[in-house]
Amino acid sequence: MSVLTKQAPGAAASLAAGPPGRRKRGTARRRNQRSGYLFLLPWFLGMLFTIIPFFASLYLAFTDYNLFTEPNFVGLANFQAMTEDPRLWQSLKVTFIYTFVSVPISLAVALLIALVLNRGLQGLAIYRSVYYLPSLLGGSVAIVMLWRYIFGNEGIVNSFLGLFGIAGPAWVTDPDFSLSTLIVLNVWTFGSPMVIFLAGLRQVPTMYYEAASIDGASRWRQFRNITIPLISPIIFFNLIMQLIGSFQTFTQGYVMSGGTGGPADSTLFYNLYLYQKGFTEFEMGYASAMAWLLLMIIAIFTAINFIASKFWVFYDN
């Protein structure tokens, strides 16, 4: 506390020195190996629960593990079988469509709403809570029933369309519409990225805007030149996490289709199929191989993003 107040003026002064960006500074980096490891100590201990299972699954990917008997090493057989599995390809297709449609939309909506909710407006606390509601409710059975009834034949969506004389489709049961319904549903729960954006927006030091206002910069320019660069690490975080989360979508598909990925495999997410393989068909070796394929896919997209981030994400170092 006292440290902070003492340091604050100096820090503020240097902050005010100019717009954010990548600046080179000659300050000495802490090269304290030991304290680095000390800070990571809990994480190292946690490897017991994360890294051991992680590499166990890598080993299992090369076996015929069926949950109940000794796994036998089978080399690349699982990966070979995957290339000839039509349901696997279907699940990849479903997952890619879902990811590439819903991630950009939900991020844009979340950022937009966060910006609106970040300004001074009466009743903001209430709006924030209300907008976060759908994300709070989680995937309990009651909520699952709810979604089905919202998009059901007599649900509120079709009743609303009916007011305009439109006969809505069977949103959940028609294979041509079921995936779009899940995408809409996902966008609806933009609460989590919104909350993170809100927290990020609050870390933007005010003086930049004040300085910009004095310079007569328009709102759009302030947004482009101050807000976006300063919260770019947060945008980046949300992008990566939404991407990872979306590739790993399970609950939405599981609850809407009762675990089958139906109707007619139209919501067979990759993770849902993996789960079926592992826990319904007891082919855990195959499921592990699938898991590592997904890991590689996600890792590639994440790596691309990390590389691209060098051009648009600004850290203060």
Add this chain to the structure above:
Amino acid sequence: MALLESPPTSATKPGKPSKQPKQADPEDALTGTRSTRFSRHLILCLVGLVMMYPLLWLISSSFKPSNDIFRQLGLWPDNWDFSNYAEGWTALNQPFHVYLINSMIVVVFSIIGNIFSCALAAYAFARMEFTGRKLFFALMLGTLMLPGHVLLVPQYIIFSQLGWLDTYLPLIVPNFMATNAFFIFLMVQFMKALPRELDDAAQIDGCGPFRTFLRVILPLCVPAMATTAIFTFISTWNEFFGPLLYIQNQDLYTVPLALRAFMDSEGQSMWGPMFAMSVVSIAPIIGFFIAGQKYLINGIATTGLK
């Protein structure tokens, strides 16, 4: 932590005249004409209604007799049935508050564990230089990318070998060991957004890395920690699979397990009581969010650095 009680920003008390110092908001609260402000509220309210609908439906269903829930879809119950709450509260092995308390225990420890362990790890990743940092960081992100279902059995075996089955330890202890990469990454991003000058100044002031972390960085990360707390609350409170696998004693069940006990998807289900108890179980999350969002928005970077 006196900093947390810093004066409210204009976001929470917008009506105050402009004596208030300016805030992070790019626009002044009082700009715009009356009519544009009115239309802004109108749009926000309309969207808000759509967002509210699930909760309203849930509450309304909890006052309907079980047989009406799927037949009468309107928001206003035709027949009011208040017995669902009393029935649901006592229908299971234990009165429902036992499950609420159980969940609360797991949630409180998970929040504490997550905040501390993830902040420590994040500080190391964000601010320190040591051999293997990049590799560890990649490994940490890697654990996020592997579908959890293939980890269940190995994890179950580990917890079983530790003798932790049928206790809350498998649900709580990993949180103290920074096993949640999501929150580490989140805090890394927040810490990276903080000006380096803060660390440097603290160092000149004679602070070691731990004091710098505790006195300078942590207070500035309150929004990130509030986010972590809120997300941990929600995900732990709603978590089904972990408790399902590790808890066998029904007296130790958490809320999601208890809710599911009202249901038998192949036979009859007690829908009314289940909806009633769902409403009860959502109340703490909403309460926590409303309480926690204060810290989410009172970012110290904006108020403390003036």
Add this chain to the structure above:
Amino acid sequence: MKKTATTGFSRRIFLGAAVTAAGLGLSGCAGGGSPAAGGNVELNFVYWGDSNRAKMTDAAIKVFEEKNPGITVKSEYQDSGPYADKLATRFAGGNPPDVLAMANRSLLEYAQRGTLADLKGLPELNLEKIPATVQSRGEVDGKLYGLATGVTTIGMVVNKTITDQAGVTIPDDKTWSWEDYAKFATEVTQKTGGKVYGAGYDVSTETGPILLARQRGEDFYTEDNKLGVSEDTIREWFQYSVDLRNAGGYPPAGFFEQIGGSPAQSYLAKGTVASQIIPINNFRGYNEAVQGDVVLLRMPGETTDKRRGYSADPTMLWSIAAKSKHPKEAAKLLDFLTNDADGAAETLTQRGVPINPDVAESITSKLSADDTTFVNMMAAIQEDDLPPAYVYPKGASVVADTLKQLATEVEFGRITPADAAKTFLEKSNAAINK
């Protein structure tokens, strides 16, 4: 996990975990379940169901504990989906329950991997009174891995309030054919002005085609655990629903949003369909949910085709884990669940009609009117000479999922019944013969 435990894989994990844990001084924190007090055996007993079923089961367990001092039963229940996941994980983790409920579909997945005990090898379990036709449903290679918790079958329920209002007479279910049913259903739709569809049965659950196959002289699942149903029967099953839909007796594509599910959610309860196929042990639930006049009928086609399609099917099965540390006591519990009239007095027909005829007889006076209807129909069906039925093979879950998937494709006209039947046989055979 001792030597009883699992695989080399888990031992390897254990090694790593144990070393790490010891190094961190963690192993001391073990909380563990409290071991049973001196000389007392604690059995872990798991099943699926809801809290209503649990209440009845708990009452029966109390009776068992009174009759068997020294044995405590620690029971646990879940809804069927999570139950299956937890069961698989517990077996994989070397920590299986002692006595457990098993689905027909999953029995051989577990049994043929050596995880379940041969019940015939447990002298505490008396099988004297159990009919061979019931035992055969848990038997493979002469070993008994699952014993029916009770028996049930499928039947047709009709909402008589609707048909009476529409002025449609319900045909005699002792002799009706599938054509009669189609005619009846179409008439209901017509006479209610399309407000109610006459037929609303579920095309995608395998119990329907299993019965149809038997009527046509085929075994859906054969004695040697293969798929025995012909492509023609499956095509016929799909084609029938398509024709009925075209005639108006069956709702249009996309109408059914919730397949299976509880009676309260059913379309019969909503009053949008007049008839439905149900497992008849759920009759009471449907009659209560409809709050009206629901009649229980036999399935169509029972007397008009090659042979009877009916069989007395296990509602679910009881099994004992091969690695149970207390097989003796577990067998005692299973014997109690099967042969004890006092226990059955608490659970009644919660899991189907008791398989010991004496026990079944003993509870008849305690049943509600609706449950009596169910038990009487079950008894009447078994009076006739029914062809034998066999245990579900490994891969039966894939067969069930495949049927579901193809039923939707047919429903939305994305595939013809003939192609669907062909695909069904290909995929199902691949899964079973794997």
